[in-house]
Amino acid sequence: MKQFIETIKIKNFKAFQEEQVFDIKGKNVLVYGTNGSGKSSLFWALYTFLQSSIKSDDEVKKYFETFDELNKQTHQSLKNVFMPDNADSYIDITFKDEHNISRSFQISHNNINTNNNTDTRVQELNLASDFINYKLLHNFYNTSHKQEINLWPVFERDIFPFLTVGTQNWLEDIIKSLTNDVPRTPRGNVASRGRKIRYEEELVVLNGKIEALLEEIERNANKFLKEEFFENKDVIKVDLKYTKKFNFNKVRQRLWREDMAYKRREELQIKLSIKLKEENSTDWKTIHRPHSFLNEALLTRVAIAIRIGATQTRLESLFKILVLDDMLISLDMSNRMDVMRLILNVDNKAELSFFDNFQKIILTHDKGFFNLIQRHTDDNDWVYYKFIKDESKNEAPKISNDLTxxxxxxxxxxxxxxxxxxxxxxxxxxxxxxxxxxxxxxxxxxxxxxxxxxxxxxxxxxxxxxxxxxxxxxxxxxxxxxxxxxxxxxxxxxxxxxxxxxxxxxxxxxxxxxxxxxxxxxxxxxxxxxxxxxxxxxxxxxxxxxxxxxxxxxxxxxxxxxxxxxxxxxxx
Incomplete structure (x- = not known):
């Protein structure tokens, strides 16, 4: 059933203070605001809300604790620090379906109804939606020149959680099904040799699944690069290789403990290389450290292609949002509009139709870019907002509808x-x-x-x-x-x-x-x-x-x- 977000209410969360209501009525959203004006607070409010559907109540409540420097349990609080300690804090979103039936969901310190199994709409929306910001794209190539690009951290944080395996996402499947720990006896010792062999065989199957996923993403990314960025010409190819995989000894270290994030970057690797077509030849030249040789605009295109390639591996859904926060900041205006033409599918291409069902929320600090998108969109389908904040004052952003x-x-x-x-x-x-x-x-x-x-x-x-x-x-x-x-x-x-x-x-x-x-x-x-x-x-x-x-x-x-x-x- 087709559904959409009707209303977003945010109170005392990150930049927001008193309740801010976004009455978007199922439309797409375009937001302009200068840096520090609260755009990213909207991005993270939506992200936190959807991710709460796969977390326990305690994992969600920590975002709404009152910060106490002496209490580490409160250090992940996202409550606005300038509001009173006893001020309520929540994110509340109302969904509406094609029959005009509404249902509201909320996360706060005292009320969380996004992660229960009686109504799974938030879980479904989380599995189908995408969040992309400039940091995500930058992380694709934010590596020192002497190192190869390892995309495992990018996949772990920004791709696996948004790809579906049955009723859970890929990251949950990887952790919970097999890699949380090796088989152990009731006393905590490593299980018998026979059980170890069977477990290692299961790890081989898991690694094979990850390789197959990467191959599909690679195919989608290369098709997208060729057709949408290079006019159907052979110019550049993405090469994703799963070079460091799960094995018994790695899992035995309990890689998913909070203090093991750095270790995972060492022990697991998805290597990104780029192949460039050689002139007057059918051969391709492999660039093993593309961040050292390619310009940022081209690297951004590669990152976008991989991200969209991952999106295309999903099952189609009629209920999904696409949230973009200054995603194209490193591109000039012409290149930005090239990408926006694809995301908005202005040519009605069948191969880009997967974008059409997204309820899109686009955030930008570039007024010129905002004006261009507003000029080429219709207020029957879009709502426009302006965020303004005086950085010299500890006030919430002033938010107004930006009229056509x-x-x-x-x-x-x-x-x-x-x-x-x-x-x-x-x-x-x-x-x-x-x-x-x-x-x-x-x-x-x-x-x-x-x-x-x-x-x-x-x-x-x-x-x-x-x-x-x-x-x-x-x-x-x-x-x-x-x-x-x-x-x-x-x-x-x-x-x-x-x-x-x-x-x-x-x-x-x-x-x-x-x-x-x-x-x-x-x-x-x-x-x-x-x-x-x-x-x-x-x-x-x-x-x-x-x-x-x-x-x-x-x-x-x-x-x-x-x-x-x-x-x-x-x-x-």
Whole structure:
């Protein structure tokens, strides 16, 4: 059953203080905020909430303890340190399904209902969702030059927990099924030789499962790199090798104790190498330390491909979120938009359709990037937020809905700020036309175009589309001589068979049906564009709104209606 997040409530958690409500109504979310404004607090609130579904109550409660420097049991507390010790602290999320039935879940010090088996929605959402931030991608290649890249820590923290094996995730399966400890006697001694041999055979099977998973992720990553980043050309390949595996002696050390994280990095290894295609050759050159030879943009693409390759190994789910926190910070704007085109699947590619069911939450500190995404998305499907915080004060971030230009125009009109309303209407028209003329977000570097130029281009495109549709449907599929006969009384033409006459009648009907369709839809679009152009020309004329001209107020109201119609109609 399709479900989505309806409301997020966060109180006294990380940067948040008094209860902050995000009423997102099942939409995707785009957030802009400067560094330190609380964006990452939203990321970690969602992450902590979902991860609580696979933790015990005590493991969850530690995040909501009041911090006490002398008590190590409180050192993982995520309560806001500037709130009173007795202040309540929680994360509360409401889900709604396609039948409009809601259910709320909460984690706090006193109430945890995300990890029970009576309603497994949070567990299901956790297994299907993905969280990616800039640190995760940076960790793919954050290694000294003299070392090989070992991705085991990345897989352990950021990939295995989000891949499913039956009813649990890969990390749980690896730990609980086999590698928590070797078989032992009731006195704690290592079990008999026969049991040891059987256990080692089971470890071989486990290592084989991990290798098979890595091979599948590698295939997905290389396909993604080739098709989405390099225009289907052989340029670069990912090579993932499971070079240091579980064995009896390693497991015997009890690698999963909290103080053994560093030891696991030494004892377990998923080596990342890169293969580059040699020019004018079918050979590939292997780069064993890619972080020493490749630039950060290329390494980021590799990391994204591996991460998406892992996502593609999952079973499809209708209930999942994708949370991205400044994921593309190391890429320039053009490369960022290349990646966003893929995540938003603006080309409707079948191979990227697994992105479509994610409820997306995108967080960024880059205002330009925020504006571009907002310009190319629709407020019917998205909600936009702005986070602002004065870092010199110990206050919670100020969070507000970031209105679209059309929404701002309506608000200015209601407040009788007519000049501001006119300016926002022009920006709204530019946004609507940008979405229509550049639906795939590919013309980011094009020269500035005036609104008039954009309107004329849109009119021309409608006319071209009308002709191209007619040409595709008829001119290339019908013999010219037979097409000419449609003008004549072909029904009494003795040179035509009854079958040919029937075919011409069907063609004639199709032609008129298409002409009616094209002229009803395209004419409506063209009329709206022309009316919009005339209205905007008038309302942007300073002389038209000198003083309190009632005509100007009427035209502003009419312009709001027309741009709404234009926005809806251009998308049909």
């Amino acid at each position: 230009h059309l929404q701002k125009a309506e608000k200015y009109f209601e407040d009788a700020e007519l000049e501001n309303c006119g300016n926002e209407l022009r920006k709204a028209a530019e946004q609507v036309l940008t979405q229509y003329l550049d639906p795939n977000m590919k013309n980011l570097k094009s020269d500035f175009e005036s609104l008039g130029t954009m309107l004329n281009k849109a009119i021309n495109e409608i006319n071209n589309n009308r002709f191209n549709k007619f040409k595709t449907n008829f001119l290339s599929s019908i013999e010219l001589e037979k097409l000419k006969k449609i003008k004549e009384d072909y029904l009494i033409d003795g040179s035509l068979s009854e079958g040919e006459k029937t075919a011409l009648t069907n063609t004639k009907t199709r032609i008129f049906d298409l002409l009616i369709e094209l002229n009803s839809v395209s004419h409506k679009k063209e009329t709206l564009l022309i009316n919009t152009k005339e209205i905007l020309d008038r309302i942007m004329n300073a002389a038209s709104h000198a003083g309190e001209n009632p005509l100007y107020t009427t035209e502003l109201k009419d312009a709001i209606v027309k741009i709404k119609e234009l926005k809806d109609f251009l998308n049909t």
